[in-house]
Amino acid sequence: MKTGIAHLPLHGGKAPSWLFQRMKRLAREIIIAMVSEYGPQEVLRKLSDPFWFQALGCVLGFDWHSSGVTTTTCGALKEGIKGLEKELGLFITGGKGAISRKTPSEILGAGDQLSCDPEKLVYASKMSAKVDNSAIQDGYQLYHHSFIFTKSGDWAVVQQGMNDANKYARRYHWLGSKVENFVVEPHSAICCDSRGSTLNMTSVESEEARQTTVMLSQEKPDTLVSEIKRLQSLHLPSHHQVDIHDIHPDRLYKTFTKTYESIPENFESLLGIEGVGPKTVRALTLISEIVYGKAPSFHDPVRYSFAHGGKDGHPYPVDKDVYDRSIDILRGALKQAKVGNNEKMDAFKRLSYFM
Structure with a gap:
C-alpha cells in the first residue's frame, strides 16, 4: 500500500x-x-x-x-x-x-x-x-x-x-x-x-471517551454548564490538549437541552444532532477526561x-x-x-x- x-x-x-x-x-x-x-x-x-x-x-x-x-x-x-x-x-x-x-x-x-x-x-x-x-x-x-x-x-x-x-x-x-x-x-x-x-474522536483509542460523552450528553443542561464553569476556573496544566478558553457554557445550554431531550444512543447519533459542533464535542470531551478519566486520542490522523x-x-x-x-x-x-x-x-x- x-x-x-x-x-x-x-x-x-x-x-x-x-x-x-x-x-x-x-x-x-x-x-x-x-x-x-x-x-x-x-x-x-x-x-x-x-x-x-x-x-x-x-x-x-x-x-x-x-x-x-x-x-x-x-x-x-x-x-x-x-x-x-x-x-x-x-x-x-x-x-x-x-x-x-x-x-x-x-x-x-x-x-x-x-x-x-x-x-x-x-x-x-x-x-x-x-x-x-x-x-x-x-x-x-x-x-x-x-x-x-x-x-x-x-x-x-x-x-x-x-x-x-x-x-x-x-x-x-x-x-x-x-x-x-x-x-x-x-x-x-x-x-x-x-x-x-x-482532538481525534474517531480514533480507536477514543472509544471510552466517545461512550462517556454520550452518557454526559444525556445529563441535565444545568449540570453540564456548571461543570464546565468549574473546570474553567481550574488551573489546567500547560500541556493540556483540549482548549476550553473559547467555550462559553451559557451559549451551549440550548445545545445541551437538545442532546438531553434527544437521548442519543451512541456518538454517531450525538454528532448528528443539529447544533452539536466542535465546541459541544470539546466541552463534553473535557468533562469526560477531567472528571471521569476517559481521555480521547490526540494523535493527528x-x-x-x-x-x-x-x-x-x-x-x-x-x-x-x-x-x-x-x-x-x-x-x-x-x-x-x-x-x-x-x-x-x-x-x-x-x-x-x-x-
Whole structure:
C-alpha cells in the first residue's frame, strides 16, 4: 500500500478559463474511459486514493503542489460529466463554499435516477462533513465538499479544510464501501504536510471517551454548564490538549437541552444532532477526561506529477496544443472501442501498469 505525505500549501488565484475548459473536456474523456472499462465503482475507489487523485489533477494540468488542485479537479469532473450522469451511472455533487451546502438538494434531485434511497446518501454526505469538522478538531475548517455516488448507492467523498494560521490545506478522502462506522477510523486517507495538536474522536483509542460523552450528553443542561464553569476556573496544566478558553457554557445550554431531550444512543447519533459542533464535542470531551478519566486520542490522523505542466508554470507551463491532442487521442480511442477496435484502449491499459 502506498503511503506518504501530500504537500498542500495554499495558493491564491484560480485556474484560467482556457485551462479549465480543457480540464473539463479531458476529465470527461477520462471518466467515460474508466466507467466503460471498469464501471463507476472504480471511479469512486480511485478518487478515494489521495495519490491517484493528486496525479489526476496533474494530468489535467494543475500544479502538483497547489491546494487548488482539489477544488479545481472536482469542479472539472463535475462540469465534465454534466448531462452524462444517467448514462454513466455516476453523479458528482457539491463543491466549494456555498455550493457545498447545496449537496443534499443535488442528491435528492437525482433521486428518480437511483436504485437506492437518496436519503441514505444525504446522511452520508452530512455525516462525513460533521465528522471532519467536529469529531476531528485539527484546526482545518472545511470549505470544500464533493460527494460522488453511483445509481446503486455507492459513494465517495473528497473534502478539504483550510488552516489560516499555517497557510496549509488538509484533504479528507472517504470511500463508502470501506466505512464500517462513521465515527471509528472512517477515512481512506487524510493528507496534509502539517501535523499539530488534534482532538481525534474517531480514533480507536477514543472509544471510552466517545461512550462517556454520550452518557454526559444525556445529563441535565444545568449540570453540564456548571461543570464546565468549574473546570474553567481550574488551573489546567500547560500541556493540556483540549482548549476550553473559547467555550462559553451559557451559549451551549440550548445545545445541551437538545442532546438531553434527544437521548442519543451512541456518538454517531450525538454528532448528528443539529447544533452539536466542535465546541459541544470539546466541552463534553473535557468533562469526560477531567472528571471521569476517559481521555480521547490526540494523535493527528494525517497519513499521508506531471503530464501537462501547471497553471503557474510548475514544473513547466501548460502546452495547449499537447493538451488538446491528448483530449483528441483519448476521445478517438473511446470511439474506436465502441465499434470494436480496442487496440488503443488496450494501450491505455498497459500504460496504467506504470501508474
